[in-house]
Amino acid sequence: ETGVTQTPxxxxxxxxxxKSLKCEQHLGHNAMYWYKQSxxxxxxxxxxxxxxxxxxxxxxPSRFSPECPNSSHLFLHLHTLQPEDSALYLCASSQDHxxxxxxxxxxxxxxxxxx
Amino acid sequence: AQSVTQLGSHVSxxxxxxxxxxxxYSSSVPPYLFWYVQYPNQGLQLLLKYTSAATLVKGINGxxxxxxxxxxxxHLTKPSAHMSDAAxxxxxxxxxxxxxxxxxxGTRLMVxx
Numbered sequence: 001e002t003g004v005t006q007t008p009x010x011x012x013x014x015x016x017x018x019k020s021l022k023c024e025q026h027l028g029h030n031a032m033y034w035y036k037q038s039x040x041x042x043x044x045x046x047x048x049x050x051x052x053x054x055x056x057x058x059x060x061p062s063r064f065s066p067e068c069p070n071s072s073h074l075f076l077h078l079h080t081l082q083p084e085d086s087a088l089y090l091c092a093s094s095q096d097h098x099x100x101x102x103x104x105x106x107x108x109x110x111x112x113x114x115x
Numbered sequence: 116a117q118s119v120t121q122l123g124s125h126v127s128x129x130x131x132x133x134x135x136x137x138x139x140y141s142s143s144v145p146p147y148l149f150w151y152v153q154y155p156n157q158g159l160q161l162l163l164k165y166t167s168a169a170t171l172v173k174g175i176n177g178x179x180x181x182x183x184x185x186x187x188x189x190h191l192t193k194p195s196a197h198m199s200d201a202a203x204x205x206x207x208x209x210x211x212x213x214x215x216x217x218x219x220x221g222t223r224l225m226v227x228x
Binding site for chain 1: 147149151156157158159160161164166205207209210212213214215216218219220221
């Protein structure tokens, strides 16, 4: 039990589909993150939310749309994706993005395959 | 800008042998340093972290790491490798300016019987 739950664990979608990834944390944290992990590439930070406000958008294409309705939930809405978007998408949380030293708690990820 | 380098994308050891995974960081200010482990198709799990207290940090599963300021290093060690230690290991750094973790490229540890 990591305290950060991601659903679904696996997702296969066509390039014209619209789907959403969900992340929920039960740790009382105030910051949440989306990362993309592709084979043979470093972890890529996508978005950061701190107290529900987006503080970082790391030049992510608009076909990825994040939503953070409250500090416990984070979504990643997907539409018209490309095959190169296939990857493991990781959600993480931390106590506060403005205070160093806490580290992040990660979920188990959603394995996305775009066909 | 902060950065962290992990030397060796793949490390192979025999079961029972010493594990040494290398991490070097660049910094002009005191860093906070982390080691994470990732098993196949899982998220990253925190192994240990250095936050300016003791320079030798003990973590879970028998791992430890030593912060060496003079060498700007934070290498991860374990005296005796188990088959279950086979995984990918990530070093990460952040500084007082905020909690933005910068990750190294990862080191895949293979353990041979």
